[in-house]
Amino acid sequence: MNTQDMKRHIRAHLAYWVPMLGLAGWSVTILWHRPEGVGRNRVAAVCLPQPAVATVEIAFDLRAMTTRGYSDRQTEETVVHELLHAVIVGGSERATNTVAHVLVELRRRPPHQWEEAA
Ligand SMILES: [Zn+2]
Numbered sequence: 309m310n311t312q313d314m315k316r317h318i319r320a321h322l323a324y325w326v327p328m329l330g331l332a333g334w335s336v337t338i339l340w341h342r343p344e345g346v347g348r349n350r351v352a353a354v355c356l357p358q359p360a361v362a363t364v365e366i367a368f369d370l371r372a373m374t375t376r377g378y379s380d381r382q383t384e385e386t387v388v389h390e391l392l393h394a395v396i397v398g399g400s401e402r403a404t405n406t407v408a409h410v411l412v413e414l415r416r417r418p419p420h421q422w423e424e425a426a
Pocket of ligand 1: 389
């Protein structure tokens, strides 16, 4: 994926997950590079949530993500992870990673046959 494809995928995942995670009424601002001095060097994205005013700012390091060859699934988990920081403020990185992984896994899992039969 080049950076333009990456942007398109991130926007599509945001369109699905922002309302799904109860953030539809929030002001969500996206930056396409990591602000100077924010976050560790190796992180793909950072999140600055302000729940008191229903505002969240997320910065994706597009260049880092494309350089590391992020798949669409990794990109989606990154989007969900950062949004979860606005939902579960103060949650550990481990908990946030686990929940992001499970949510993306469930979304992508094909339906069971007994669910399709309805
Ligand atoms: Zn995190």
